[in-house]
Amino acid sequence: MGRLLPEAFLAKMKRMLGDDYPAFYASYDDPRWYGLRVNTLKCSNSEFLDLTDFRLEPIPWARTGYYYREEDRPGKHPHYHAGLYYIQEPSAMAPVELLDVRPGERVLDLCAAPGGKTTQIAAKLAGQGLLVMNDIHPDRVKALVKNIELCGVRNAVVLNEQPDKLQRPFGAFFDKILIDAPCSGEGMFRKEEDMAKAWQPDWVTKYAAMQRELLRQAAVMLRPGGRMVYSTCTFSPEENEAMIAEFIEAHPQFSVRQIEAVNGLSSGRSEWVDLAADLAANEAAERVRSGNDEREREHRLEGSRLRRPGNGRAGMPASGMEKASAAIKAQAIVPPPSESGSVEISDGAKRAVEGTARLWPHLLRGEGHFVAVLEHAATPANDESGDAGKHSELRSETGQAKTEVIQTGQETRRQRGSETALRPSVKQRSQPAVDMQPLYRFMEELAPTVQVGRLVLYGEHAYAAPDGLPDLHGIRVIRPGWYLGSIRKQRFEPSQALAMGLHADDAVRTVRLAARDDDALRYLKGETLDMAGERVVRSDESVPAKGYCLVCVDGYPVGWGKWLDGMLKNEYPAGWRWI
Numbered sequence: 001m002g003r004l005l006p007e008a009f010l011a012k013m014k015r016m017l018g019d020d021y022p023a024f025y026a027s028y029d030d031p032r033w034y035g036l037r038v039n040t041l042k043c044s045n046s047e048f049l050d051l052t053d054f055r056l057e058p059i060p061w062a063r064t065g066y067y068y069r070e071e072d073r074p075g076k077h078p079h080y081h082a083g084l085y086y087i088q089e090p091s092a093m094a095p096v097e098l099l100d101v102r103p104g105e106r107v108l109d110l111c112a113a114p115g116g117k118t119t120q121i122a123a124k125l126a127g128q129g130l131l132v133m134n135d136i137h138p139d140r141v142k143a144l145v146k147n148i149e150l151c152g153v154r155n156a157v158v159l160n161e162q163p164d165k166l167q168r169p170f171g172a173f174f175d176k177i178l179i180d181a182p183c184s185g186e187g188m189f190r191k192e193e194d195m196a197k198a199w200q201p202d203w204v205t206k207y208a209a210m211q212r213e214l215l216r217q218a219a220v221m222l223r224p225g226g227r228m229v230y231s232t233c234t235f236s237p238e239e240n241e242a243m244i245a246e247f248i249e250a251h252p253q254f255s256v257r258q259i260e261a262v263n264g265l266s267s268g269r270s271e272w273v274d275l276a277a278d279l280a281a282n283e284a285a286e287r288v289r290s291g292n293d294e295r296e297r298e299h300r301l302e303g304s305r306l307r308r309p310g311n312g313r314a315g316m317p318a319s320g321m322e323k324a325s326a327a328i329k330a331q332a333i334v335p336p337p338s339e340s341g342s343v344e345i346s347d348g349a350k351r352a353v354e355g356t357a358r359l360w361p362h363l364l365r366g367e368g369h370f371v372a373v374l375e376h377a378a379t380p381a382n383d384e385s386g387d388a389g390k391h392s393e394l395r396s397e398t399g400q401a402k403t404e405v406i407q408t409g410q411e412t413r414r415q416r417g418s419e420t421a422l423r424p425s426v427k428q429r430s431q432p433a434v435d436m437q438p439l440y441r442f443m444e445e446l447a448p449t450v451q452v453g454r455l456v457l458y459g460e461h462a463y464a465a466p467d468g469l470p471d472l473h474g475i476r477v478i479r480p481g482w483y484l485g486s487i488r489k490q491r492f493e494p495s496q497a498l499a500m501g502l503h504a505d506d507a508v509r510t511v512r513l514a515a516r517d518d519d520a521l522r523y524l525k526g527e528t529l530d531m532a533g534e535r536v537v538r539s540d541e542s543v544p545a546k547g548y549c550l551v552c553v554d555g556y557p558v559g560w561g562k563w564l565d566g567m568l569k570n571e572y573p574a575g576w577r578w579i
């Protein structure tokens with residue numbers, strides 16, 4: 001595969017790695033490593049190991065991570081549909097391990113989609129505390145929502161917002177923040193050959209500009225004493241060591257916490273900060289040179305077009321206008337030189353990056369990652385946030401179970417369909433317009449021990465909002481909490497997310513299927529099942545067999561069914577089915 005890699009990339013890696021380069025290059029001919037992470041919101045490591053037939057080996061840097069063999073195909077297994085694990089590239093599991101999330105904390109995942117690391121954070125929170133997930137890309141947010149539902153995450157809010165807009169509600173709010181930054185993706189080349197083909201040397205500069213902004217924006221939202229992890233899946237020092245050195249230089253209230261170089265992890269290298277400056281300068285010179293060439297080429301092209309009669313508007317040919325506008329757009333994300341790489345970096349900041357970590361594909365069994373752990377000083381020294389501490393009292397703002405209902409006004413046009421945007425524009429804490437009784441009745445009858453806490457209604461959709469959330473007025477909220485279902489015409493329809501957030505023992509009426517039985521597969525394919533009433537498991541005899549049942553595979557919920565007269569009607573959503 002090495003020969004498919006861009007030459008400019010290889011030349012850069014050679015300069016960076018020196019004697020290590022041959023081993024790095026040779027790693028492209030090694031097989032890929034496949035990983036899954038046990039979802040401890042559903043089951044413990046040992047419960048999963050007892051249940052599964054996959055041949056697994058522990059991933060040394062991730063407590064719940066395992067290598068699997070490609071032929072075991074865990075993406076095609078009923079246990080995947082039960083959310084018992086998440087398929088995740090092994091080195092991508094390191095950043096969240098280093099974020100050191102504890103149950104009860106407030107955590108922000110700023111670039112969360114499609115959800116690998118965020119579901120790992122959710123598992124570490126163990127259902128306690130608050131997880132705010134954000135991503136700027138609307139389509140990727142849809143995948144994120146599906147993944148958190150599959151994993152049974154209950155205490156998360158999903159946003160689709162520009163990070164700088166989050167600073168108003170969330171100034172100095174979070175205990176932990178993850179910035180799994182968009183990057184030039186050089187660590188993905190072995191996994192996705194198309195990435196290697198598409199890669200351009202100037203991606204590094206463009207992504208570095210975004211990363212610089214994301215770090216700056218995130219820093220404002222971390223509480224004094226909090227911890228932030230910055231990670232990428234790329235190798236370029238401009239996006240890694242140099243980015244962190246520059247951040248530390250500009251934010252004296254932060255320090256780099258040393259990551260131990262164990263389990264195959266290597267330390268970041270201070271000399272790569274200077275190398276990055278050199279590479280950035282070369283890249284900028286190259287850009288100017290190719291820009292000049294391009295302008296000259298266009299100039300000649302336009303000249304020849306303009307000489308032809310009837311071509312172009314107002315003397316400018318259409319293609320020239322399009323190219324000009326594309327060039328302007330491209331420039332918009334390249335920062336001016338004073339903001340990129342030309343900041344004077346002190347020796348102290350350079351030395352600090354030796355505390356960061358590299359996961360190299362030639363030194364461990366993973367595709368590659370960079371991780372930096374950044375800690376905010378415990379006192380708000382040199383604090384940038386005008387809102388520091390403003391929301392700390394919100395931690396205890398808890399509504400009584402099933403009593404405090406926040407309704408927002410009418411459903412917006414964009415809201416229809418489960419993954420579309422919700423705008424919390426109007427809030428009323430009095431007299432809900434939608435009668436909540438059908439929801440209360442359903443929960444009391446089917447899952448009487450489950451406390452859903454503070455309810456939020458968007459139109460007819462009901463959510464259980466996590467505690468401690470500040471006012472999100474003006475923020476694009478995709479999910480204000482655990483989606484419970486909808487109330488239409490005095491009837492409650494439970495959501496798939498509700499089923500996935502429950503445990504089998506929560507429900508008084510269940511149908512228990514085994515992964516190896518045909519019925520499990522038929523259910524996951526959306527088929528109606530013939531089923532004698534005795535197969536409906538009821539918590540006691542007073543519970544009728546008729547009605548909604550929580551369908552479980554090997555004891556773990558996969559969705560809803562409705563039992564009536566010897567049949568289990570399938571309520572498994574079309575978009576989730578086994579194909």
Ligand SMILES: C[S@@+](CC[C@H](N)C(=O)[O-])C[C@H]1O[C@@H](n2cnc3c(N)ncnc32)[C@H](O)[C@@H]1O
Pocket residue numbers: 110111112113114115116117118134135136137140161162163180181182183210214
């Ligand atoms: C490396 S991916 C994140 C992967 C994710 N953490 C996971 O583990 O599944 C980077 C993400 O950043 C998002 N992104 C890019 N620019 C952003 C911005 N300015 N603010 C928030 N998210 C952004 C992209 O849409 C992309 O989903």
